[in-house]
Amino acid sequence: MADEHNMRRVTAIKNGTVIDHIPSGQALKVLELLSLSGDTSVPVSLVMNVPSKKMGSKDIIKVEDRELTQSELDRLALVAPDSSIAIIRAYSVAEKLNVNLGDEVRNVVRCTFSNCITQNPREPLAHRLRVTKTDPLTLRCHYCQRPQDLDELIHNLL
Amino acid sequence: MKGLITMDDLTNEDIHSILADAERLLPIARGEAYLPLLQGKILGNLFFEPSTRTRMSFETAMKRLGGDVVNLGDVKTSSVVKGETLFDTIQMVDGYTDIIAMRHPRQGAARYAQDAARVPILNGGDGAGHHPTQTMLDLFTIQQSHGTLEGLTVILAGDLRYGRTVHSLSHALVRFGCRLIFASPELLRMPAEIVEDLREHGADVTETEDLLGNINQADVVYMTRIQKERFADEDEYAKVAGAYKLHARDLDNAKSEMVILHPLPRVDEIHPSVDSTRHARYFEQAFNGVVARMALLCRLLNIEVPTEIAGGDA
Numbered sequence: 001m002a003d004e005h006n007m008r009r010v011t012a013i014k015n016g017t018v019i020d021h022i023p024s025g026q027a028l029k030v031l032e033l034l035s036l037s038g039d040t041s042v043p044v045s046l047v048m049n050v051p052s053k054k055m056g057s058k059d060i061i062k063v064e065d066r067e068l069t070q071s072e073l074d075r076l077a078l079v080a081p082d083s084s085i086a087i088i089r090a091y092s093v094a095e096k097l098n099v100n101l102g103d104e105v106r107n108v109v110r111c112t113f114s115n116c117i118t119q120n121p122r123e124p125l126a127h128r129l130r131v132t133k134t135d136p137l138t139l140r141c142h143y144c145q146r147p148q149d150l151d152e153l154i155h156n157l158l
Numbered sequence: 159m160k161g162l163i164t165m166d167d168l169t170n171e172d173i174h175s176i177l178a179d180a181e182r183l184l185p186i187a188r189g190e191a192y193l194p195l196l197q198g199k200i201l202g203n204l205f206f207e208p209s210t211r212t213r214m215s216f217e218t219a220m221k222r223l224g225g226d227v228v229n230l231g232d233v234k235t236s237s238v239v240k241g242e243t244l245f246d247t248i249q250m251v252d253g254y255t256d257i258i259a260m261r262h263p264r265q266g267a268a269r270y271a272q273d274a275a276r277v278p279i280l281n282g283g284d285g286a287g288h289h290p291t292q293t294m295l296d297l298f299t300i301q302q303s304h305g306t307l308e309g310l311t312v313i314l315a316g317d318l319r320y321g322r323t324v325h326s327l328s329h330a331l332v333r334f335g336c337r338l339i340f341a342s343p344e345l346l347r348m349p350a351e352i353v354e355d356l357r358e359h360g361a362d363v364t365e366t367e368d369l370l371g372n373i374n375q376a377d378v379v380y381m382t383r384i385q386k387e388r389f390a391d392e393d394e395y396a397k398v399a400g401a402y403k404l405h406a407r408d409l410d411n412a413k414s415e416m417v418i419l420h421p422l423p424r425v426d427e428i429h430p431s432v433d434s435t436r437h438a439r440y441f442e443q444a445f446n447g448v449v450a451r452m453a454l455l456c457r458l459l460n461i462e463v464p465t466e467i468a469g470g471d472a
């Protein structure tokens with residue numbers, strides 16, 4: 001019944017997107033990844049550190065009047081790969097989506113290595129990190145092949 | 159395989175067959191026979207960083223096989239200085255040539271160039287990253303000396319931290335089941351992630367600061383240059399670097415078939431007294447850069463190297 005209780009922490013939304021099962025404490029990073037942290041036109045509700053049967057404790061984000069696309073959601077792979085997403089229409093769940101990690105994280109973050117070719121902002125290149133392992137998530141730059149430190153990487157959002 | 163960016167682009171089988179091609183091309187590299195396999199082909203030499211050996215040996219390889227070469231020229235006077243992106247430079251040279259050899263100060267540059275190019279790219283060094291054509295000539299020299307690449311004990315000595323040649327070479331040697339001994343000052347150790355990577359691939363790797371005490375075990379000693387700039391001051395350098403210098407008298411207990419390699423240029427890490435010992439192999443190694451690159455150029459241009467080469471008695 002944890003979900004019903006959490007539901008009540010924030011009001012139901014009419015239309016929009018719910019991102020559930022975000023690891024506790026990561027909601028702000030998720031907003032940043034979705035470029036919602038500086039956007040003052042979209043109503044967003046946050047619930048952080050609430051009990052969850054599945055994960056002990058979790059964060060939830062509700063974005064009103066905006067249906068996030070699969071490719072926007074795939075950006076969450078770095079911080080919330082196991083989150084579950086619901087598209088809400090007329091107060092009920094119209095679609096359920098998941099984050100696709102795939103085998104590459106493309107144009108989400110810049111490689112952390114200071115002498116990588118990707119550091120030249122003038123080169124018209126795609127920022128590509130290869131997923132070499134999923135659990136724990138392990139990424140290597142497509143270009144310089146350096147393994148990436150996830151904590152450092154999160155500061156390199158594009 | 160489109161280009162050669164890292165040694166991962168080659169299987170062990172590819173390596174064996176390219177080394178066999180190189181062996182057959184020896185008389186041509188020596189100028190004893192002429193075989194214009196690459197007639198009508200143009201190599202673009204794109205060296206964004208200074209290079210003597212790599213650039214010249216590519217050029218020699220191409221010309222010995224009847225091909226032609228165009229050069230980027232001095233980076234300081236070319237379009238690069240006007241701020242042209244690597245992408246644009248590659249677009250241009252891609253249209254002028256059939257294959258490109260490149261060196262660039264930034265790591266990953268060769269992969270990026272290959273993504274953007276229609277023609278094959280041969281990575282001649284990208285920052286501290288990879289230098290696979292050097293690895294191929296190193297492997298050729300080792301195989302020439304020992305008749306095999308399998309199961310040898312190889313000491314890599316000196317600057318293992320910044321030296322890209324030792325990184326590519328270590329990975330390759332591990333694929334052939336070699337035992338590796340890394341002998342370096344603490345400050346210049348092989349990067350931990352590389353050691354980890356090698357061990358994950360089942361490698362038998364030892365790290366030590368003692369070069370001379372391990373020489374008796376080695377089939378190959380691969381020396382590298384320690385640069386003064388890596389150290390806080392001259393005294394520190396002098397104190398540390400001395401232990402990674404070879405003199406002929408240090409080789410008394412070496413196995414008789416042990417060979418010493420060095421990617422050159424050397425400064426004083428190999429004393430001239432070593433040159434006349436049976437172990438010195440670094441000048442042959444430099445010459446082998448030509449055959450190894452001839453074989454790679456043929457492979458990437460899909461030109462078959464004939465099984466019988468006239469005048470050839472390799």
Ligand SMILES: Nc1ncnc2c1ncn2[C@@H]1O[C@H](COP(=O)(O)OP(=O)(O)OP(=O)(O)O)[C@@H](O)[C@H]1O
Nearest residue numbers: 003007011012013014018020084086088091092093
């Ligand atoms: N109208 C709404 N407004 C706001 N949040 C909603 C609305 N409808 C559903 N949700 C929330 O969307 C998420 C998904 O809804 P759903 O009813 O599918 O939940 P669920 O039973 O938790 O699904 P699951 O079994 O996948 O966890 C839940 O977090 C739920 O609280």
Ligand SMILES: [Mg+2]
Nearest residue numbers: 002003020084
């Ligand atoms: Mg639920």
Ligand SMILES: [Zn+2]
Nearest residue numbers: 111116141144
């Ligand atoms: Zn990189």
